[in-house]
Amino acid sequence: MDAVTPESFAALVKHYFQFLIDAGFEETGCQRFSVSFCKAEVTVFIFRETRSYEIDAVIALPGGQFGIEDVIRHNGPPNGEPYRAYAALTEPAIANGLERLAKLLKTHGAPALEGDKLCFDRMAQLRDEASAAYALNALLSHVRPKAEIAFKVRDYAKAAKLYRQIRQHLSPAEVKKLAYAEAHLGTMT
Numbered sequence: 001m002d003a004v005t006p007e008s009f010a011a012l013v014k015h016y017f018q019f020l021i022d023a024g025f026e027e028t029g030c031q032r033f034s035v036s037f038c039k040a041e042v043t044v045f046i047f048r049e050t051r052s053y054e055i056d057a058v059i060a061l062p063g064g065q066f067g068i069e070d071v072i073r074h075n076g077p078p079n080g081e082p083y084r085a086y087a088a089l090t091e092p093a094i095a096n097g098l099e100r101l102a103k104l105l106k107t108h109g110a111p112a113l114e115g116d117k118l119c120f121d122r123m124a125q126l127r128d129e130a131s132a133a134y135a136l137n138a139l140l141s142h143v144r145p146k147a148e149i150a151f152k153v154r155d156y157a158k159a160a161k162l163y164r165q166i167r168q169h170l171s172p173a174e175v176k177k178l179a180y181a182e183a184h185l186g187t188m189t
Contacts, residue, residue, distance in 0.1 A: 012098050040115055055097040
């Protein structure tokens, strides 16, 4: 395995992200597996997580910071696939990950790198929407199986209670099960 030092990581970042320097950014910091670049109010951090070994980027303005996944979400994910951070242990793998990250930032990051406030506002809105959708999916995936089991074992009170929690998101079959469970609540002894 090729040893990766903070110095070799920094050299690779500077190589693959030279386009930031060319665009007027200055290198403002170099810490263990993290390099930052700044231009006006925009700061870009390129780093490798020490525990997960994931290579990632953050673009920050005063009052908010956004990961590369937010930048990509703003323009729509390529091929409709969500962004996944690239984990790398060896120097060649890190170079590959940094090259990939640099291409994504070049392709999707221009408005954010220019400090476009509307872009940052939209990224915040899209992140909030994605977070709400994630929370809803988590709720649905938690409640649906429990409601289904309660219905199957004829625990209609529990089934109705669970189905009511997700009423707006019920399938046609689940709507019928809720109606059936509610109808049978009064007949149970």
